[in-house]
Amino acid sequence: MKDIGLTKELTTGCYLNPFDNFQPREIVIEERYDETTGVASRILPYRLRLGQKPDTDAYLEKSPESLCPFCPGLFDKLTPKFTPDVVAEGKFKKGEAYLFPNAFPYDATNTVAVFSSRHFIPLDQLTPDAMRDGFAVCRDYFYRIAELQRGYQYCSINWNYMPPSGGGLVHPHLQTIVGRRPTSFVRRLLASAQNYAAASEVGNLWRNILVLEQEAGERFVASTGVIHWLTAFSPKGMAGEIDFYFKEKTSFFDLTDANFAELLEGLSRVFLYLYVNNYMSFNLSLYATMTPEKNFWVQGKIVPRFELNPLGTSDLNYFEKLHDEIICPVVPEQLCKELQAYFQI
Ligand SMILES: [Zn+2]
Numbered sequence: 001m002k003d004i005g006l007t008k009e010l011t012t013g014c015y016l017n018p019f020d021n022f023q024p025r026e027i028v029i030e031e032r033y034d035e036t037t038g039v040a041s042r043i044l045p046y047r048l049r050l051g052q053k054p055d056t057d058a059y060l061e062k063s064p065e066s067l068c069p070f071c072p073g074l075f076d077k078l079t080p081k082f083t084p085d086v087v088a089e090g091k092f093k094k095g096e097a098y099l100f101p102n103a104f105p106y107d108a109t110n111t112v113a114v115f116s117s118r119h120f121i122p123l124d125q126l127t128p129d130a131m132r133d134g135f136a137v138c139r140d141y142f143y144r145i146a147e148l149q150r151g152y153q154y155c156s157i158n159w160n161y162m163p164p165s166g167g168g169l170v171h172p173h174l175q176t177i178v179g180r181r182p183t184s185f186v187r188r189l190l191a192s193a194q195n196y197a198a199a200s201e202v203g204n205l206w207r208n209i210l211v212l213e214q215e216a217g218e219r220f221v222a223s224t225g226v227i228h229w230l231t232a233f234s235p236k237g238m239a240g241e242i243d244f245y246f247k248e249k250t251s252f253f254d255l256t257d258a259n260f261a262e263l264l265e266g267l268s269r270v271f272l273y274l275y276v277n278n279y280m281s282f283n284l285s286l287y288a289t290m291t292p293e294k295n296f297w298v299q300g301k302i303v304p305r306f307e308l309n310p311l312g313t314s315d316l317n318y319f320e321k322l323h324d325e326i327i328c329p330v331v332p333e334q335l336c337k338e339l340q341a342y343f344q345i
Pocket of ligand 1: 069119171
C-alpha cells in the first residue's frame with residue numbers, strides 16, 4: 001500500500017524554568033505534516049485544559065432574542081427570500097427549519113439554514129433531534145439545485161457555532177455553499193486523491209487512510225457503520241480536529257436518511273465531549289461532490305474553538321495566520337482516546 005504521507009520530526013529545546021527554581025526544563029515539540037491536507041502543525045508537550053465553563057450568558061445579553069433576525073419576531077421581516085424560479089415560497093422549509101439566501105453572502109449561492117425558532121441551544125443539547133431538520137433542509141436545497149442543472153459540482157454544509165468560531169449570531173444556523181469550482185482546500189484534497197490514485201495501482205486514498213488508521217489504532221475514534229471517525233494527525237485547529245468519512249460515498253446524493261441519522265448521532269457525541277471539556281464553540285464543514293467522483297469520498301471536519309481567559313484571547317495567532325502552521329497543545333492521539341469513551345455510551 002502506498003504511503004499516505006504523514007511525517008513527524010522532533011525538535012528539542014531547553015530553558016531555565018521560573019516555576020521550578022530556574023531548573024533546566026527540556027521541551028520536545030513535534031513538527032507534523034500531512035501530505036493529503038497540506039496542513040503543517042506543531043504538537044506541543046503541554047496540555048491545553050479549559051478550566052471553567054464559558055460564560056455564554058454574556059453573549060446572550062449582547063445578542064437577545066428581541067434583536068435576533070432568526071427569531072420569530074423579526075424572521076419574516078429581516079431574512080432574504082429566493083427568487084421564485086428557485087422556490088415559489090421564497091424559502092425552503094423542513095419541519096421547524098428554514099433555508100434562505102445569506103444576506104451577507106461569501107458566494108453567489110451562499111445560504112443560511114436555521115434549525116428552529118430556538119434562539120440558543122447549548123452544546124450538550126445539540127441532539128440528533130435538535131439538528132435533524134436543519135441538515136434535512138440543506139439536503140432538500142441541494143436536490144433542488146441539482147434539479148435546476150446550473151452546473152454546480154461541489155457542495156458543502158458549514159457551521160460556525162457561537163462567536164469564537166466566527167459565528168455572527170447566537171441563534172444556531174448552518175451555511176451551505178455550492179460551486180462550479182471546489183474551494184481551495186477541497187481542491188487540495190481532490191488533487192491529493194487523484195495523485196495518489198495515479199501513483200498506486202490499487203489506490204483509493206480515503207480507503208487506504210481508513211485502513212491504515214484503523215490498524216494503527218492511534219487516531220481511529222470509532223466506526224459507527226458507514227461513517228468512520230478519526231482525529232487528524234496534523235490538525236487545523238489549536239484544540240485539534242475531528243474528521244468523519246462516509247465510506248465509499250462518492251457524491252452528496254449517495255447519502256441516505258440513515259447516513260444522516262448516523263452523522264447526527266456521531267456529531268452529538270462529539271459536541272457532548274466538547275461541552276464536558278468546557279469548549280463553547282466549533283467550526284464544522286461537510287464536503288461533497290454533486291456528481292459521482294471516485295477520487296473523493298464525502299467527508300467532514302470539526303475544529304473546536306475557544307477564547308482564553310481572562311482577556312478573551314483568540315485561539316488564532318501569527319503562527320496560523322501568517323506562517324500557515326497550527327500550534328496545537330492537544331495531542332491528537334490523546335484527543336482520540338478521550339473521544340472514544342463518548343462513542344461507547
Ligand atoms: Zn434568535
